[in-house]
Amino acid sequence: MRLFYYVHTGHRIGLDRFRRAATIIRALGDVDITLLSSDFRIASMAREHGIKRAVGVDVVRNIPQIANNGDKIIFDSAEINPVMLDDMTRYFSTFIRISDDPNEQKHPDELLISPYLEGEGVFKGVAVDDAWFEEKPKTIKRAFFFGDDDYEEDLAANAATFAGLELELLEGFYWFYGYGEKLKGSFTALHDEEAYDAVIAGSECLVTSSPQAVLEHLAAGGKPIYLQREDYPTDFIPLFESLTIPVIHGFNKSALSEALNKMQSHTYHACPKNSEKLATFLKQNLDLY
Structure with a gap:
């Protein structure tokens, strides 16, 4: 067996x-x-x-x-x-x-x-993972991780949403070669997918469409903002709302900018361990x- x-x-x-x-x-x-x-x-x-x-x-x-x-x-x-x-x-x-x-x-x-x-x-x-609860120094003020999949290159089509918001981009595992180069103008720095752990744990604030990254960042003492993609199920929204994690629907720049501006004073509940x-x-x- x-x-x-x-x-x-x-x-x-x-x-x-x-x-x-x-x-x-x-x-x-x-x-x-x-x-x-x-x-x-x-x-x-x-x-x-x-x-x-x-x-x-x-x-x-x-x-x-x-x-x-x-x-x-x-x-x-x-x-x-x-x-x-x-x-x-x-x-x-x-x-x-x-x-x-x-x-x-x-x-x-x-x-x-x-x-x-x-x-x-x-x-x-x-x-x-329990390792995420070992809080690390926060060396990145704001990071963005769309996810590991963007087959249709939706992020590139909506890159203007993130321009001027002072976000550092963490690339996904499945992104096509050179895809990050198309996004340079909207982000202050680029990190390849091998830096996943360091960026998730080392950012003060993480904007992401990855539910697992939201939980890992929260466990690491960060302040996550969840960007709900149109092509993703909304299953995690009730959980995130119970943890007082801000949820932004789609590429809404004004809502995202407002959430980022309020992030420092926003109170989060602890990630379940x-x-x-x-x-x-x-x-x-x-x-x-």
Whole structure:
């Protein structure tokens, strides 16, 4: 009986779920687990994020080609539908799903991780690595991270939104070669994707469309502002509002400028620190003790 972690990620949907997967797998410690990634490139570099073994599966329906009936899986994807959920809960002896949907309903034969739901078989919380709570010196006043995916180059088309706001740009992992050069005129400095940890932890304020980056920056003692993209689900807005994180909808320069001007006096709630409790929930339900 083997343990798998499936994550839906890629150049068109971003790496937020993958970053969360790496956090959870690291929190489990020395556990024999295989990451199944919908993106082959991510599978090939997973070891750099503390994941010992990863396999690309292309599409979710390919999971049974690797996993056997009776295996166990942690499933992080919005690709699920009622028929697939029935099939998955029958196929796997333990099926643990991660959902960010505030309107989620738990299947009777699954376990669920959610920032909103409570009850039997549910862990209410978020996954943020404990390392982010070790506050670092803030050497960047304002940074901007759109995300790892911008296949349509929406940021370049709306670059004027950020001109004059004194933001330093953190590039995404999947950006096309030279894309950052198109944005130089709207940002005061450019950081490549390898500087992700340093920029997220080392900025006083972070404007971002990455929900995972919002939580990591808040944990590191920063003041995040969430930019809700039109092509992203709005699942995280209730969570962010409960943490008093400002939410800007779309490329609204006046609203963003106002939020930045009020940022110093704005009071944030603390980021939930629950990776140890999450690891305990998973180990108990996966019989890893």
